[in-house]
Amino acid sequence: xxxxIILSLxxxxxxxxxxxxxxxxxxxxxxxxxxxxxxKELVPYRxxxxxxxxxxxxxxxxxxxVSFPLMxxxxxxxxxxxxxxxQNIKVKVYSDNEFVKKRQELASFNSEDGQFTYEPDIxxxxxxxxxxxxxxxSIAEDxxxxxxxxxxxxVGYEDEYAEEFEGxxxxxxx
Amino acid sequence: MKxxxxxxxxxxxxxxxxxxxxxTGESNENLKDKLQQEMLMEESGELPEPEHSFYLxxxxxxxxIFKRSGLGYMEGITANPENASKYVGKNTQLLNFGVFSAxxxxxxxxxxxxxxxxxxxxxxxxxxxxxxxxxxNQNGLYDRFESNxxxxxxILNLLVEIQENTDVFVSENDLRAETYVIFGGAWVEGMYxxxxxxxxxxxxxxxxxxxxxxxILGNLISALESTDRNMEDISEVMTGLKGIYxxxxxxxxxxxENGSIDFAKVVIEDKELDEISSKIAELRTLITEV
Numbered sequence: 001x002x003x004x005i006i007l008s009l010x011x012x013x014x015x016x017x018x019x020x021x022x023x024x025x026x027x028x029x030x031x032x033x034x035x036x037x038x039x040k041e042l043v044p045y046r047x048x049x050x051x052x053x054x055x056x057x058x059x060x061x062x063x064x065x066v067s068f069p070l071m072x073x074x075x076x077x078x079x080x081x082x083x084x085x086x087q088n089i090k091v092k093v094y095s096d097n098e099f100v101k102k103r104q105e106l107a108s109f110n111s112e113d114g115q116f117t118y119e120p121d122i123x124x125x126x127x128x129x130x131x132x133x134x135x136x137x138s139i140a141e142d143x144x145x146x147x148x149x150x151x152x153x154x155v156g157y158e159d160e161y162a163e164e165f166e167g168x169x170x171x172x173x174x
Numbered sequence: 175m176k177x178x179x180x181x182x183x184x185x186x187x188x189x190x191x192x193x194x195x196x197x198t199g200e201s202n203e204n205l206k207d208k209l210q211q212e213m214l215m216e217e218s219g220e221l222p223e224p225e226h227s228f229y230l231x232x233x234x235x236x237x238x239i240f241k242r243s244g245l246g247y248m249e250g251i252t253a254n255p256e257n258a259s260k261y262v263g264k265n266t267q268l269l270n271f272g273v274f275s276a277x278x279x280x281x282x283x284x285x286x287x288x289x290x291x292x293x294x295x296x297x298x299x300x301x302x303x304x305x306x307x308x309x310x311n312q313n314g315l316y317d318r319f320e321s322n323x324x325x326x327x328x329i330l331n332l333l334v335e336i337q338e339n340t341d342v343f344v345s346e347n348d349l350r351a352e353t354y355v356i357f358g359g360a361w362v363e364g365m366y367x368x369x370x371x372x373x374x375x376x377x378x379x380x381x382x383x384x385x386x387x388x389x390i391l392g393n394l395i396s397a398l399e400s401t402d403r404n405m406e407d408i409s410e411v412m413t414g415l416k417g418i419y420x421x422x423x424x425x426x427x428x429x430x431e432n433g434s435i436d437f438a439k440v441v442i443e444d445k446e447l448d449e450i451s452s453k454i455a456e457l458r459t460l461i462t463e464v
Contacts, residue, residue: 031342047334048235052345053227068229069390071239072382072437097226125437127389157235 029054029150034081038154041117045077045156057087057138057147064133067097068155072125075158078118082111085149090134093118095126103130111151227350228397230357230390232337233272236364237279243383244376247284251370252277253363253462255296260464264304265355265408269461271300272359280367282333287323294319304352309339351401354394358411359461361387361394366458369451381447386437388422388450395419414457421453 031052038050053066070076080091089111096103106129109116120129133151140147231239253273261270278293298316301307310316315336322328344353365387372380395415398405405412428440 029345031345035338035342046238047338049229049232050338050341050345051227051229052341063225065226066229067226067393069231069393071231071235072386074239127386127435127437128393155229159238 028148029084029152031150031152034084034152035154037083037115038079038081038152041079041115042077042154042156044158045075046159048076048155048157050155051153053133053151053153055085055089055133055135055149055151057135059137059139061137062135063098064135065098065130066133066153067128067130069128070120070126071157072127073122075122076120076129077156077158078120078129078131079115079154079156080109080118081115081152081154083114085111085151086147087136087138087149088112089136089151091116091151092132092134094130094132096128097130098132226400228354228393228400230354230361230394230397233276233360233364234279234283234333234337236360236387237276237283237367240364240368240380240383241283243379245368245371245380246373246376247280247286248367248371251367252281252289252293253296255292257462257464258296258299261300261303263407265403265405266461267300267303268352268355269359269362269408269411271297271304271306272356272361273363273458273462274300275356276360276363276367279333282326282329285326290329291320291323294323304356306340306343309336309343312339315339351403354397354401355403355405355408358394358398358415361391362415362454362458362461365454369447369454378441381442382437382440384447384450385422385428385435385440385442388418389435389437391415391419391422410460411457414453414460418450418453418457421449 029052035050039047051066051068053064055064056062068076068078082089082091091109091111092105093107093109094103094105106120107118109118120126131153138147253270255274258270258274261267274293274296278290278297281289281293294316298307298310301310310319315332319329319332319336322332340353344350365384368380368384368387395412398412398415425442425446428442429435
């Protein structure tokens, strides 16, 4: 009997830790909410994939980057949701990785905008596009915990019917 | 007392089961351990983060791009879905999950309902093995998929929904390394289908796509090497991928003086195309054989 109670308590403890850790992730980064907002912004582009970049604000400045392949004759749209960040960061768009001296800065955004869109210029085809996150140094009130959040990026591509629908716009509900 | 204990036990098990959420099997136990470990490391700021992460196109996007370039359907070139249950080892299952996902996208894009159905069963079966089962269990996705198999638009939307759910699942459970292995399988299968199903009419366009995909291979190899995942059991696959990439890199005439490739204009000779196709077929056999 005693063993059974101990076993049950162990199950509860395990369940509690697992549930809390999952919940914690969801509260620091509400992917589902961001997903809904990003999907609306992606229309009429077709969904390719979604990337969740976890951002940790440490006591020193940091850089973090992510690259996506581009198809040469296809228009792509990248929609960023930065609402899950406790502090502001900068997002820079580059034609190449940081080891290439001739790389061009193509665009720059501030996370305080909450959500923004970038479409690479199809007339200057690139095999990859690089996004660099500039994360400023920061320290939490209690000086121990690490402020954290996330940037959710949704990627889409234009389908073969796009040209025929040019100028017609898109419609939807809020 | 016994009754009280039964109720207590029931609550305890229910709570533990709920906490495990969509999880089943040993792989999900490991996943929970990993999550807990990471939570502790996150709190202490010790969690190692990659400075650079790679994103790779989905199997559906590769399929769509090839189809737009004129790739038609060829009967009998997709992998055998009956083999799904015969793959053992997590990495082998991940690779073949990628293979069947690419095949599923290929058959759906070409309105092959019957083949799509058996491939869907294979994908679902392997998804349980690799711990991605919940992706199909959300909102009755599998049942909806099955019942809409004849409806091209609905099925494509459901395929996108599966991709969305997978992306969320991967991000919530930090499974980037696993997705790189899956993409490895999907990439090989996509290239295999592309190289098998081209003909005189679509060859010029398809070969441009093959070159474009070969360029992505560099990122795939870097992505696979960037993780601390143990890949000893699929080291031959890694060697195969590198072999294809090395061969591709020594084809000088498709590059300009800066080493860049103009994918819109690139023309690759039959000799090289045949060699690449044969290397891909060998690698695909290595992945899919039971």
